[in-house]
Amino acid sequence: MLLEFDEQNRLIRERALLDPTHVVEEDRIVGRDDQLQEVTKMLRVALGDNKPPNLFLYGPSGTGKSLITKAVCHNISRICETRDIRFGTIEVNCQDLDTLGVAVYELAKQAANEAGVEVEVPKHGVATKEKWDELYRIVNENFDSAVFVLDELDMLVGRRDKKEPAFSRLLYQLSRAGANDDLSAHISVVAISNDTKMMESVGSRALSSFTPEDVHFDDYDANQLQAILRRRQDAFFEDVLEDDVIPLASAFAAQTHGDARKAIDLMRVAGELAEREGNDRIREIHVRKAQDKVEKNRVLEVVRGISTQKKLCLFATAAVAAQTSDSTARSTTGYRVYQFLTDAIDADQYHQETYVNKMKELTTYSLVEFERRSHGPSSGMFLEFRFAERPETILETLREDSRIDTVSQSEIESVVKAQIRNAM
Known part of the structure; x- marks a missing residue:
């Protein structure tokens, strides 16, 4: 069977070029000349065995932030080899990291991989300080200069009982490590986020020590x-x-x-x-x-990784968007459909404020965005949700959850249409 398939027409010659995460040559990077020049200009000081500035790269998903950072660091690494400078790129994607301790361990692990050594502390069962010490040890022993690339940093929220998000504490610690003599190597932190307002959530201590150069990435046309x-x-x-x-x-x-x-x-x-x-x-x-x-x-x-309540909020809102002419959904209408849905499957029902907050949280996945709107003095304010993908695709995917699938499609559509008429 394998030989039969092998004899079929092959159309793809080099699959790596069709991998969005593959590090490509600079001449394949299009429409980002200004950003490429800015990042190169600021990180190039590592070639002289000096400390590059910290950077904050922000803009929508898929606009070249990670691609340019990887390409520039890759070129710096090649040149540093010829100058006998030990340069390392320590990159983590924060989307699946839930606590500060896990994030620090992941950084230590990536630093060890880059250096070709082993991490000497376990992932669990030790204090976060021990993980920091291990990260510092690996970097100090193996690098003269290193760039920490923290992709999708805004997703590293951490425990909710903390006064500031985990990404703020991570930035503070990394930024202060050199000043505190924990790190002898020159380090730069490149924070990458789809959330243009992420820095507003960074604590004052972290902000004063991180002080990044901002590079904005807009949509490709x-x-x-x-x-x-x-x-x-x-x-x-x-x-x-x-x-x-x-x-x-x-x-x-x-x-x-x-x-x-x-x-x-x-x-x-x-x-x-x-x-x-x-x-x-x-x-x-x-x-x-x-x-x-x-x-x-x-x-x-x-949707595979979100809670049942978020799924219900998302399903109700997408059901409204699927029935409107401009594929948008008002928060007030979506909440009433959410109420119907939770009643139908006998699930806990949140207040409207919590429903809205759950929908806002989903904006971090680049699945939905919102604007604050008003249709005149008598209608009051509401949020208008717009989906990045077709609402029908979201509904079809969410119906893979057996609880949601127990509610008939025709019944949902009937409720949605009634609520849209009431909102007019």
């Missing part, structure tokens, strides 16, 4: 996305892409905040689908199938 895909077109064999494939993939990605990761994913999935079907070319139909698949995969990845 459809033309820039096309250019990005054309720079990776050699991932495929010659003449296997039909002319409308790249423009269509770019248009789909431009609809969801100009996300380059999504555009690259669409091309990869479209190519894989065409290969599996035994086609000799990648066509528009494969991009459309890939769009459905990528959407469902992304939503599934997000």
